Amino acid sequence: MASNRGIVGTVISRLVQAVIVVAIVTTLVFVLIHIAPGDPFAAAMDNPNVSEALRARWRAMYGLDQPLLTQYVRYLANVARGDFGWSFSMHRPVLDVLKDALPNTLLLAGTALVLGFAGGIGLALIQAMRPGSRTDRTLGAGSMFFYAMPDFWLALMMMLIFAYWFPVFPVAGAVDPIMHEYMTPLAAVADRLKHLALPAITLALLSGAAVARYQRAELLRVLPDDFVRTARAKGVSERRIMLVHVLRNALIPTVSLLGLSLPGLFTGAVFIERVFAWPGMGWVILNAVSTRDYPLVTAGVIVAAATVTLGSLLADLLYAVVDPRIRGR
Amino acid sequence: MAAESIGTSTHWTRHVVRHAGFAGGVLALIVVVALLAPLISPYDPIAQPDIIGLKNAAPSFVHPFGTDSFSRDVLSRCIYGARVSLSVAGLATVIAVTLGTLYGAIAGYAGGVIDAVMMRFVDAALAIPRVLLLIAILALWNGLPLWLLVVVLGVTGWFGLSRMVRAQVLSLRELDFVAAARAVGASSPRILIRHILPNVVPTIIVAATLGIGHVIILEAGLSYLGLGVQPPSASWGSIIQDGADQVGSAWWISLFPGLLIVTTAIACNALGDALHAAFDPRHTTGAMAELDS
Numbered sequence: 001m002a003s004n005r006g007i008v009g010t011v012i013s014r015l016v017q018a019v020i021v022v023a024i025v026t027t028l029v030f031v032l033i034h035i036a037p038g039d040p041f042a043a044a045m046d047n048p049n050v051s052e053a054l055r056a057r058w059r060a061m062y063g064l065d066q067p068l069l070t071q072y073v074r075y076l077a078n079v080a081r082g083d084f085g086w087s088f089s090m091h092r093p094v095l096d097v098l099k100d101a102l103p104n105t106l107l108l109a110g111t112a113l114v115l116g117f118a119g120g121i122g123l124a125l126i127q128a129m130r131p132g133s134r135t136d137r138t139l140g141a142g143s144m145f146f147y148a149m150p151d152f153w154l155a156l157m158m159m160l161i162f163a164y165w166f167p168v169f170p171v172a173g174a175v176d177p178i179m180h181e182y183m184t185p186l187a188a189v190a191d192r193l194k195h196l197a198l199p200a201i202t203l204a205l206l207s208g209a210a211v212a213r214y215q216r217a218e219l220l221r222v223l224p225d226d227f228v229r230t231a232r233a234k235g236v237s238e239r240r241i242m243l244v245h246v247l248r249n250a251l252i253p254t255v256s257l258l259g260l261s262l263p264g265l266f267t268g269a270v271f272i273e274r275v276f277a278w279p280g281m282g283w284v285i286l287n288a289v290s291t292r293d294y295p296l297v298t299a300g301v302i303v304a305a306a307t308v309t310l311g312s313l314l315a316d317l318l319y320a321v322v323d324p325r326i327r328g329r
Numbered sequence: 330m331a332a333e334s335i336g337t338s339t340h341w342t343r344h345v346v347r348h349a350g351f352a353g354g355v356l357a358l359i360v361v362v363a364l365l366a367p368l369i370s371p372y373d374p375i376a377q378p379d380i381i382g383l384k385n386a387a388p389s390f391v392h393p394f395g396t397d398s399f400s401r402d403v404l405s406r407c408i409y410g411a412r413v414s415l416s417v418a419g420l421a422t423v424i425a426v427t428l429g430t431l432y433g434a435i436a437g438y439a440g441g442v443i444d445a446v447m448m449r450f451v452d453a454a455l456a457i458p459r460v461l462l463l464i465a466i467l468a469l470w471n472g473l474p475l476w477l478l479v480v481v482l483g484v485t486g487w488f489g490l491s492r493m494v495r496a497q498v499l500s501l502r503e504l505d506f507v508a509a510a511r512a513v514g515a516s517s518p519r520i521l522i523r524h525i526l527p528n529v530v531p532t533i534i535v536a537a538t539l540g541i542g543h544v545i546i547l548e549a550g551l552s553y554l555g556l557g558v559q560p561p562s563a564s565w566g567s568i569i570q571d572g573a574d575q576v577g578s579a580w581w582i583s584l585f586p587g588l589l590i591v592t593t594a595i596a597c598n599a600l601g602d603a604l605h606a607a608f609d610p611r612h613t614t615g616a617m618a619e620l621d622s
Contacts, residue, residue, distance in 0.1 A: 021456040028457070029465060036469030148594035150546045152553045153569055153587035156576050160584075164577040171577075267460035271550055275573075285461070286554065289468035297468075301461050309456055 014316055018309045025305040029298050030075060034068055075298075084299035089291035094299045097284060102303065104174060105280030109269045111196060112203035113261075119204065120211025121247075121254065127212070128219035129242060139212070146209035151268040155202045155275035162198055169198045172277040199276045203268050207261055214257055218250040225249070255322050259315025263308050281307075349603030355596040359589075363411035372402035374409040375561055385579040395581035397571050406568050407586050413564040414590070417479055418544040424483025425544075426490060426537050430529065433494025438502055438521050448495065454488045460550070467556035475562060478551075482544055490536045494529055501525050531608035535601050542597030549590055565590050 059065045063074065078085065084094035123143065127136040146154070163171040170176070176183075176191050183191060222228070223246060231245050270282030277283065281304055288296035362369055372378075383400035386392055394403035436447040466481055467473060473481065501507065502525060510520050549566025551557035553573065558564040563571075565586035572582025 017452070021453050024453045025457055028462075032465055032469060144595055144598065145591065148542065148546075148598055149591050150549050150553075150566070150569075150587065152550055152573075153583070153590065156569070156573060156583050157587065160576050160580050164580075263456075263458045267458050270460060270464070271553070274554065285464065289464060297465060301465055304461055305457055308458055312456070 010320060011317065014313050018313050021309050022302065022306045026076065026079060026298075026302050027072075029301050030072055033294050033298060034071070079299075079302065085295035087288070087293055087296045089288060089293040089296065094295050097296060098281070098299060098303055101279060101281050101284040102307070104278060105266070105269055105273070105282065106307075107196065108199055108203065108273070108278060108280055109265050111200040112207060112269075113258075113265060115200065115204035116207030116265075117211050117254075117258070120208040121215050121251070123208070123212040124215030124219055125242060125247065127216045128223070128246075129238075131220060140216070143209040143212040146205050147213060149206065149209075150271075151202070151206055152271040152275055154206065155199070155272045158198055158202045159275065170195055172275075174279050195278075199272045199278050203265065203272055206268055207265055210261065210264075211254070211257065215250065215254055218253050219246055222246050222250045252319070252322055255315065255319045258318070259312040262311040262315070266304060266308050348599055349607075352596040352599035352603065355592065356600065359411060359593055359596075360415065362408060363415050366408045366412055370405040370408045372405040374405040374563070375401065377401055385575070385582075387579075388581050394585045395579070397568075397582045398575065398579070403568065403582055403585060406563055407565065407589055410563050410565045410568055410586060411589070413475075413558055413562055414545050414548065414566070414593075415541075417475070417482070417548050417558065417564065418541045420479045421482035421486065421544050421548075422537050422540040424480065425486035425540060426533055427487075428484065429487030429490030429536070430494050430526070430533055432487065433491035433496075434498050434521055434526060434529070436491070437495035437498030438517065438525065440499070440502075444495070444499075448492070451488050451491055455492075459485055460547070463547075463551060464554065464556060467551060472559050475558065478548075478557060482548065486540065486544065490533075490540075493532055493536070497529050497532060498525055501528055531604070535605045535608065538597055538601035538604060542594040542601070545590055545597075546594055 056065070063071060066074075075085075082095065084098070086092075087094045087097050090097050120143075123139050127139050130136055159171060162168050174192065174195050175188075176195075179191070219242075228241060228245060231241050236245070266281075269280060270285065272278065273280045273282035274286055281300060285297060285300035285304070287293075288300060377399045380400050383396050385398055386396040386400070388395040392402050392404065394407060396402055397406070432447065432451075436444045439447075463481065463485060467478070470477075498521075502520075507520060507524055510524050515524070545565075548557050548564060549569065552564050552566030553570045555570065558567050560567070568586040569583045572579055572584075576583050
């Protein structure tokens, strides 16, 4: 009973924390955007055919002539209702733009998360079986290599190798721009997967390298524990000790790594989306930044931060489920 | 069996420490090349000798890293780019480490409500994806001068370190030598600076070493987006950007600066890990992972 109340308490306090974080991000981004020089009609400023009166009317139409505080309060009220305003550059509601983009990013990041964690944990197991061996050192050097790699550069190199030199995968985009409309459902799914493969593998290599480094260290930390010695004394096979006894205990900190790795995964996705023209949140935010599309940038960063915060919250709760020792804390 | 695993862990430590010399050597070499750029560089990095005939020339003996679409020598650009990449990362790290140490030390030493409020702020700051924030700032203040880019990178990079410093100070201030200092009438700033902070120095050095590698990658990414270092200055990231749109045909423009970034970042990480191992015998690789934020 006490431990249940503990979980509920943890959930509530973490939820409150998450709301505060999102509120701070909202405010911060709003302040930044409004103290920065330039406005959405800056491009029109250079056009001599646009009269000052017309520009003033545009500003009034979008409420940009109101005092900052008024704009802010109205913005908060709108955000709370899920109304992010109108995207100047895309000529459609911001919410619709983000609704289209977020699933693409979640698909990319989710696939990479699963591949990266599965691969990273697998590699760490192979390494920890014989620490210090040639296999361990080779794999360790490999994960160090990918760990130290800029995401966009790896994406460019993957594109060079697997789209230009060996054209196995398409260069860019989420689907074939012309043929996708006319494909059978099955072929359309295959087309999507083919376009997903290269960005997802790139992102998975990067997160997998970090997971492998972390997981190897955790496995080695658990190995000298008494229960491992007991298992050996009982005559349990080395493989079973590793997979059942050691891994189960060494996986617990990795669950917390899940939450910690989300911001990196998300920002990695931003760069990789840019390289592969993958129409997700990063692609949308970067386009909005270059067109000075205030509402879209604001909403994009807020939704991204909220997604990351929510993800970390879920990872924390998962941690409480996996490790009974921290319940009630 | 237990003896074996202990044996291998010291083996691993020795292995790491042995590689620290190598990593330090690589870093020193890169720094020397950057310092001596005018002497070493085979060509002028911004000269455009023959914009038609020498455009996107593949690597050769004359141009080991090839030339870019303005016929500039990529090797020379990489050598001069080292100056920009290293100094931006180095100075930004100095700013971040200073802020993080001061903030963490004050929070940890003050304790109570002050500590709680200061750390809630850090929690919130850590929850904001740093790259998104940087993209927003740099895009809004288009074409920031180099020194302001350094400041922005530094000011957004100290939250993780402040947490570690605070945790250490929190436990250090309960120790007997601090009580002794207080008993002989030392003031709080004096206790903090003369007695507590010297014990945090190893953490700071490790964090700075890892931080430089991290910021080099971060700056490269921002420059790739056209938001970081502005022309005519060029960091390794900006050179990658020069070749990004033609990676299928002129891959050498993006490949070589990227390799330099990876080499430098690996050297920083290896050195940081080795220093960590040397300072803290109970270390585990990856324990400093939270410094990435």
